[in-house]
Amino acid sequence: MPTDVDRPEPTEIMRAAIVAAMPVILALGATLILGSEVWAKDDRAAASATAAPNSVSDGGTTLRSVSVELPDPGRLFPGGDKAEAINNNCLACHSAGMVLTQPHLSRAEWQSEVDKMRNIYKAPIAAEDVVEIVDYLAGLRNK
Amino acid sequence: MTNTRASAISRRHLLRAAVAFAATAAASPGWADDFVDLNLPSEPVWRELTGAFPQKGQMILQRSRPPLLETPFEVFDRGVFTPNDQFFVRWHWAVIPQQIDVATFRVALRGHVNNPLSLSLADILAMPRVEIAAVNQCSGNSRGMFQPRVAGGQWDNGAMGNARWTGVRLRDLLDRAGVKAGAVAVRFNGLDEPVVDGAPDFIKSLDVDHARDGEVMVAFAMNGEQLPLLNGFPLRLIVPGWYSTYWVKTLSDIEVLDTPDTNYWMATAYRIPDTPHANVEPGQTGFKTVPINRMVPRSFFTNMRSGDKIRAGATVALRGIAFGGDRGVAQVEVSTDQGQSWQNTSLGRDEGKYSFRQWSTQIRAPQSGKLVLLARCTNTQDEAQPAKPNWNGGGFMRNVIESVELSLV
Numbered sequence: 001m002p003t004d005v006d007r008p009e010p011t012e013i014m015r016a017a018i019v020a021a022m023p024v025i026l027a028l029g030a031t032l033i034l035g036s037e038v039w040a041k042d043d044r045a046a047a048s049a050t051a052a053p054n055s056v057s058d059g060g061t062t063l064r065s066v067s068v069e070l071p072d073p074g075r076l077f078p079g080g081d082k083a084e085a086i087n088n089n090c091l092a093c094h095s096a097g098m099v100l101t102q103p104h105l106s107r108a109e110w111q112s113e114v115d116k117m118r119n120i121y122k123a124p125i126a127a128e129d130v131v132e133i134v135d136y137l138a139g140l141r142n143k
Numbered sequence: 144m145t146n147t148r149a150s151a152i153s154r155r156h157l158l159r160a161a162v163a164f165a166a167t168a169a170a171s172p173g174w175a176d177d178f179v180d181l182n183l184p185s186e187p188v189w190r191e192l193t194g195a196f197p198q199k200g201q202m203i204l205q206r207s208r209p210p211l212l213e214t215p216f217e218v219f220d221r222g223v224f225t226p227n228d229q230f231f232v233r234w235h236w237a238v239i240p241q242q243i244d245v246a247t248f249r250v251a252l253r254g255h256v257n258n259p260l261s262l263s264l265a266d267i268l269a270m271p272r273v274e275i276a277a278v279n280q281c282s283g284n285s286r287g288m289f290q291p292r293v294a295g296g297q298w299d300n301g302a303m304g305n306a307r308w309t310g311v312r313l314r315d316l317l318d319r320a321g322v323k324a325g326a327v328a329v330r331f332n333g334l335d336e337p338v339v340d341g342a343p344d345f346i347k348s349l350d351v352d353h354a355r356d357g358e359v360m361v362a363f364a365m366n367g368e369q370l371p372l373l374n375g376f377p378l379r380l381i382v383p384g385w386y387s388t389y390w391v392k393t394l395s396d397i398e399v400l401d402t403p404d405t406n407y408w409m410a411t412a413y414r415i416p417d418t419p420h421a422n423v424e425p426g427q428t429g430f431k432t433v434p435i436n437r438m439v440p441r442s443f444f445t446n447m448r449s450g451d452k453i454r455a456g457a458t459v460a461l462r463g464i465a466f467g468g469d470r471g472v473a474q475v476e477v478s479t480d481q482g483q484s485w486q487n488t489s490l491g492r493d494e495g496k497y498s499f500r501q502w503s504t505q506i507r508a509p510q511s512g513k514l515v516l517l518a519r520c521t522n523t524q525d526e527a528q529p530a531k532p533n534w535n536g537g538g539f540m541r542n543v544i545e546s547v548e549l550s551l552v
Binding site for chain 1: 183185186187190193195196197198204205206207208209210211236237239241242243244245246263264265268269272287292294296297309337338339340341342343363364369372376377407411
């Protein structure tokens, strides 16, 4: 934890880090206390590849059957009630991470992204949820 | 100089680890090993490093599902071939095959052909094979550097890799099926699927003459090994010199068309302005677009990155990688005076015109101030990287001259 870092003279960036990290630390603590599996690492072991017995060989090349498991993307969009619509509608097709790491986009740009998801990628988003989703995205503070 | 660099990075890392945690933990699925600063023009700049994906080593996590995994840039300093387990990963749809049985897998050749075929992997391995070193680069590699910023995967420069691909010529496969007169395009589909019914399956096509040029191939090996599943096992289309969007993974269907392909991924997505450098002004409309196609030259510093410190007056060894796009590398030059003058560099071993090529040189650091280094690749068609960044709404085809800013100590 940043507050435990043994630095007699914290730099300015460290002070900023401590302040910036506190809400996340508190949220993380709360998540763990509530017993959520969002942060569980159980999937890591399952993610390693295992080869089935089958193989095909010719010309010095052998191809072996593969069975893998992809890691569970796990988490929800943060924000509680305000994230309800985006969590209910968007996570079926993609995880939250890339959305949350977009640069600052205007409301019109986010509206266009949500429209693309609905109209072209056929995301079954109810019309009444669209405004709530766009509100959430336009409110992301990525500057 | 490499010691200087390593310590500079680790120092920055220690100082900023907590910031990284605050900035990205909110987007974290919880299996992050570490963090990396992508030096993007605006927040958020931190990404997790993850080793959680099957058959993959440590990668920069851009998205967990469907996976977008970027190659940590220091990998490119270790040689011109990118290790399979750190080769970038990009999938469009979340339904990705997780089991492939090599005994039952088939690839179909069908459509406007005389003899539709369903070939097994044994059939493919029994055919005459070819090998080619070729760069595979995402259309949106370096999108994160676009200014004004654009929506999409915010890649740094690591959505690219170079491998030695082994496989069979697409032309040989098409000849076995017997392409009928009047064929205009060949369309490729893989085993990935959209989650939602009715969404456009990811399929791409090439003009029939391109498909039959003898270079486009169906690869079953990458750097001498079978492909990682996330890189397209068991078969991947290789389109040397063209952007990765055409390099269809888990290739299972090859369809010869007698009409132009109007599917979404050709007619609407992955389009670029039909202008020099695919460049337009932000907000500009009304320009003609074409499907993205051939790659353009790029070069990178691999043993230096902005923020590194060097000794004033010291002789500094520089090295990096370059590729010519759809041609070989003719030369890579370095400038220490903002591009007023350029000095040539030594090129490493030529692994083929579609491969990364290493370059190296030495410069003398000035006695004071800072040092801005530029690297510029010119390909064998005399096409050089531009000094001004291109811009388009898709964030495609960035190839501006790269720079690193070093401070003197």
